[in-house]
Amino acid sequence: MASASICPVYNPSHLDTQRFWDRELVRERPAIDVPVGLPKNIASPLAWKGADIASKEPEWKLDLTDEEVVMVEKALLGFEFKFQDLSKLSASTFELPTEFSQRLRKLSDQLYNGVGFQIIHGLDPTKYTARQNMIMYAGISAHICPQRGFVDVFGKAVIAHIVNVQASKDDPKSTAPAFTNVPLSFHTDNCEIMAFFYLDTALEGGQTVLSSIWQTYNELAAERPDVLHTLTQPWVLDTFKPVSLQPPRHVRPLQRVDSDKLPILFRFSRYPITGFQRGRNPELPEPTTAQQEAADCIQFRAAKNSITLPVVKGDILLVNDMALFHAREAFDDGGIPMKRHLVKMYMRDPEQGWEIPLSIMENEWKTSYTPNQPDGTRVETWDVAYKPGIEELSMLNG
Template structure:
């Protein structure tokens, strides 16, 4: 990615594929979207799929079968992680639900298998390969699977002094966002939820519902979000961060696609923004506040238990979490991957297709670490949100 590639082009060029009449600025926005991904929190029910005892046994057998092959974990796929046909079809159906249904599905039951750390990683990757066959690998950190946990109490090695921890490694609350250009589907495996009374709750909100609401009440917020003038601070290897002007809202075939993450726009206490970067405008700051407020109003708390594997649409469903941890280390520990299913994937705006597709570049080595040995430099993406 070139350090001089500063885009000044609005994403409005991609609106035309979904809107039949384009006149004044508000008319550039596609009409209200319809479908099962438009929901309010109280309407979101029955998104949990239970694994039967025999299905859990099949997953455990697939883990042992893969380990017997002596392959690297990056080789996990449907051919090396063998499951019965009926279970394979059950998992495959999840893809349609997260792409074209409500945008979330949770697979429950693996907690009773009592898998160790290595087996949990293998099971997570193996089961997920039946939902979405493609795994994303970040082009900056070259990380395929990351550990979402409290690393604030880890001893800091000399090389990491002065390097801030990413959002996935600290227990601060995170507002509603989608992980930018990271992948279509966010997959999370709950190894340890940290305890019901210890924070870290997860929340989701349909951006399609947010979009429809703002289209009616504050379309200028959407116009601001769709303008390619948001000053993102991007990291690069061995050099200072650089500026990239991009939208946070995209459209293709009438679908609104949100890719708003705040850390590379505002900085965080542990990853402060470079003073060389321009500030977001007052209009952009207000747009973030309005989107956050509406997303919170329509949100739902995720029903979560140890062993769950969550699949969340990262293009149309925003996610957030409450704070956890603090003076003592929290036991909360999730595994995270980003996925894509070519059979169900959405079209993306042609002008930005390379950015949406980069994490799925073929031939890139996949790293699925069992232990989170480097929570500093290598677990933060180029967009600094971690």
């Protein structure tokens, strides 16, 4: 039986939220310090509250001018004329005028040293084919973060389609929360820079929500250092996949990193703890009460400090996945199968990226950013359009 002090379900209710904060109001601060080697506070522009940055849109949104959209279309045509293989996409093959390219390149500074996310607004995906949309998406992104990552468990695909696969009676009834229309709890994807291209948005709801990991850490360090101790211990996370495809993950959600730029490595998802439509593997050890309580502390604090993004159809969003949690509102597609359609990619900027020892990175990160061929090269698969079943190959699903 679940403890009365925890919320055992993936999607907490408003009542669960109120109960959590009622308990926190009367809780005494534990008489312990943060774990040895971890900071007591992280002072950084990446440690923010949503209420403080909501009015600072110029820091996190770039509106493309009509002239720049024309430049993007010329770069698209130029790439199509010279190349068939989409893996050839780069800043040099998706040719933009120098001034515009530099304007995009500067967005990397905001991703790694500013607020940690950027919205690029101004494209209309209805004007282009599915393949052309992918070329523009990856081409623009390459001017910001030159390196692409793999998004599937095999380390082959560079595109993931985020759609509600339960949109009709014939679609699967058991899946991960990312591929339904329910709210997504706050989580990370174990990549460096995560990107979404909003091919279409929902009829109602479905907005992306962000929250600072480092702000959550600071609050836990000040008020709940016991939770930080729990997070530095080993956890067993279910992947809800066959062991041959993706075995359970043995991780420490919070780790120290010997880096001037990255004070902590904090990776988290509520889904492997609570399950969703698929329950946790009964052969795995059950999450402890302390782990479930830690999951609640992360969820409710992240929600308190979050910002709901004003993204619309055609927007590109880039998020520093090592500094920000992301979540999603519930949505209604109005009976239109898979109307809301996001395309996810993993990226990084080798020049700006934080140096992280591979020894402490989870297998998903290594699979994303290291070569997938014995000779040290990379071969990429581009699923330009959604195909039923490919969602099951995503590394992490909410």
